[in-house]
Structure formats: C-alpha cells, structure tokens
Amino acid sequence: MKKKLVSMALATALCASTVLAGCGNTSTSGAKDSYTIGICQIVQHVALDEATKGFKDCLTEKLGDKVTFDYQDAAGDSATCATIVNGFVSNNYDLILANATAPLQAAATATTTIPVLGTSVTDYATALEIADWNGSTGYNVSGTSDLAPLPEQAAMIKEIFPDCQIVGILYCSAEPNSKYQADVISSELASLGMTAVTYSFADSNDIALVCQQACDASDVIYIPTDNTAASCTGTIDSVASAAGVPIVAGEEGICKGCGVATLSISYYDLGYATGEMAYDILVNGADITTMKVQYAPNVTKEYVAERCDALGITIPDGYTAITVE
Numbered sequence: 001m002k003k004k005l006v007s008m009a010l011a012t013a014l015c016a017s018t019v020l021a022g023c024g025n026t027s028t029s030g031a032k033d034s035y036t037i038g039i040c041q042i043v044q045h046v047a048l049d050e051a052t053k054g055f056k057d058c059l060t061e062k063l064g065d066k067v068t069f070d071y072q073d074a075a076g077d078s079a080t081c082a083t084i085v086n087g088f089v090s091n092n093y094d095l096i097l098a099n100a101t102a103p104l105q106a107a108a109t110a111t112t113t114i115p116v117l118g119t120s121v122t123d124y125a126t127a128l129e130i131a132d133w134n135g136s137t138g139y140n141v142s143g144t145s146d147l148a149p150l151p152e153q154a155a156m157i158k159e160i161f162p163d164c165q166i167v168g169i170l171y172c173s174a175e176p177n178s179k180y181q182a183d184v185i186s187s188e189l190a191s192l193g194m195t196a197v198t199y200s201f202a203d204s205n206d207i208a209l210v211c212q213q214a215c216d217a218s219d220v221i222y223i224p225t226d227n228t229a230a231s232c233t234g235t236i237d238s239v240a241s242a243a244g245v246p247i248v249a250g251e252e253g254i255c256k257g258c259g260v261a262t263l264s265i266s267y268y269d270l271g272y273a274t275g276e277m278a279y280d281i282l283v284n285g286a287d288i289t290t291m292k293v294q295y296a297p298n299v300t301k302e303y304v305a306e307r308c309d310a311l312g313i314t315i316p317d318g319y320t321a322i323t324v325e
Contacts, residue, residue, distance in 0.1 A: 038088030042100035043076040046253035051271035058275025081106035118143030122177035142291040152187035168218030172228035174199035181224035215243035225250040233257020261303040265296035
C-alpha cells in the first residue's frame with residue numbers, strides 16, 4: 001500500500017514497522033501481570049474527556065488493578081503532544097492512546113513498536129496522509145473514528161432550515177480533519193441546493209472575529225468535530241447569539257456549548273470500543289497492523305430547546321432534547 005506520511009520521521013518509522021509487521025503483534029505476545037498505558041489528550045473538553053473515560057472504564061473493568069494509566073493533557077499544543085508521547089516511548093509503555101489528531105500524529109512519528117490507538121480522530125487517511133486507504137494502516141497504528149455521516153448532517157440542516165441558502169462552515173485551519181469535514185459537507189450541501197462558504201481561524205485568538213464574519217454572511221453556521229472550536233464554545237455562542245444566527249454542530253459537546261442541533265455520536269462508547277481494541281492487542285495478541293479502524297455504530301439527532309426557542313426554530317419530530325449544563 002502506497003503511503004505518504006505526515007513527516008520524514010514517520011516515513012522512516014514506516015520502513016522499520018514494515019519489517020516488524022511480519023512478526024505479528026508489535027507489542028506483546030500473550031497476557032502479562034501488569035500493563036502501563038500512556039494517554040495523550042490534545043485538550044480538555046466534554047467529548048474528548050468522555051472518550052478517555054470510556055477507554056479507561058473498559059480496561060479497568062477487564063483488567064482491574066493490572067492496568068495503570070499515565071494521563072497527560074497537551075493543552076491544545078501539538079509540540080507538547082510530541083513531548084508527552086516521547087516520554088511514553090522512553091518509558092517503554094505497553095500501549096499509547098492518542099486522543100485526537102495531533103496526539104495520533106505525534107505518537108505515530110515517535111514509535112514503530114509500541115501499539116498506538118487513536119480515538120476522536122475523524123479520518124485516519126487524512127491525519128496520517130495515507131494514500132490508497134483500505135481501512136487499516138499496515139503498521140502499529142489503529143483506533144476509532146468520530147466521523148458522523150456528513151451526508152446525513154447536510155440533510156439535517158436542510159430538514160431544520162428548508163429555506164437556508166448560505167451555510168457558513170467554521171473550523172480551525174490547524175486541524176486537518178476539520179478541513180476534511182468542511183470539504184466533504186460543502187459538496188453535500190451544494191447537492192441539496194445550498195451554498196457553503198468556509199471560515200477558518202488559526203487558533204482561539206481570532207475565533208471571535210472569524211465567527212462574526214461568518215454570522216454576518218450566513219443563514220446557518222455549521223461547525224464540524226473541531227477541538228479548538230469545542231474549547232471555545234462560550235466565545236462562539238456569544239457572537240452567534242447576538243447575531244441571531246443558529247449553529248448546527250458536528251457533535252454533542254459543541255452543540256451544548258453553542259448549537260441548536262447535532263447529529264451526534266457517543267464519545268464514551270467510542271472510547272470504550274477503543275479500550276476493547278486495546279484489550280485485544282495486549283491480552284489476546286491481536287495484530288494491530290491489520291486491525292481496521294472502527295466507527296461509532298449509532299448516531300442520534302439532538303437539539304437544544306432553549307436556543308431553538310430563543311431563535312424561533314421549530315424542530316421536526318425524531319429529535320432528542322439535550323440539556324445545556
């Protein structure tokens with residue numbers, strides 16, 4: 001399989017891991033008395049926290065006190081991700097959980113032998129720059145994806161806002177998976193007769209300004225599963241509420257913070273499924289090099305009644321109300 005990887009270091013790592021792949025599981029063979037797992041999470045917010053919790057709960061249920069977790073938060077900084085995962089590698093941990101794209105990229109670069117499982121990653125082919133994607137990486141990386149079906153999300157926007165003409169797509173340009181979602185849903189919206197206009201911000205410092213620009217020119221704002229946006233929903237909500245522009249979000253956490261509706265997955269369930277993959281690798285000796293990336297089995301249409309009422313939006317039947325905490 002032809003692979004174009006995120007950096008020259010990762011390309012070198014691939015060469016080494018290809019040799020190791022013939023040996024089967026690149027970490028352990030059979031059960032051990034104890035396991036240490038490093039968890040690198042890009043930033044704290046509800047969705048990612050739930051994924052980490054689901055992962056830990058799964059392995060704690062299965063392994064009890066035989067498993068120890070070293071959880072570290074990168075505070076939104078990609079360079080910090082590299083520092084964290086290099087520490088995990090130096091300590092020769094049994095497995096690394098990379099929660100979000102930047103930790104996944106850092107971990108894939110840092111090691112060819114320790115199994116790396118991602119979660120809350122939208123598209124592994126985009127994140128790792130893999131051509132000819134077939135569902136598995138072919139080396140020591142696999143995991144779960146938080147990609148909710150984008151055609152259905154576009155259809156949901158049309159369902160709730162049948163007269164909508166312009167959808168502003170707001171996302172962080174530093175997150176490649178957010179751009180991927182923006183590109184895909186733009187095409188889906190166009191097929192439904194709507195015009196999509198993208199508005200990208202570099203980081204949290206310019207999110208208010210870019211959000212205001214999007215609100216000034218859009219009937220509806222769409223925000224994909226974007227970690228920077230998820231950590232700045234208060235700012236986004238202040239701007240959008242003042243402008244009277246509704247926001248449809250790619251996941252529940254963002255929707256609670258600033259949205260009116262979402263087609264959401266359970267990040268806890270996603271993390272739990274990742275924990276089951278980890279158990280299969282560590283205890284059963286499953287070969288991560290051939291392990292397919294898994295997706296959330298179910299999606300749920302949800303809405304925030306308070307914001308819908310404030311904006312005069314009538315939600316169709318079949319949506320579940322969620323509470324803003």
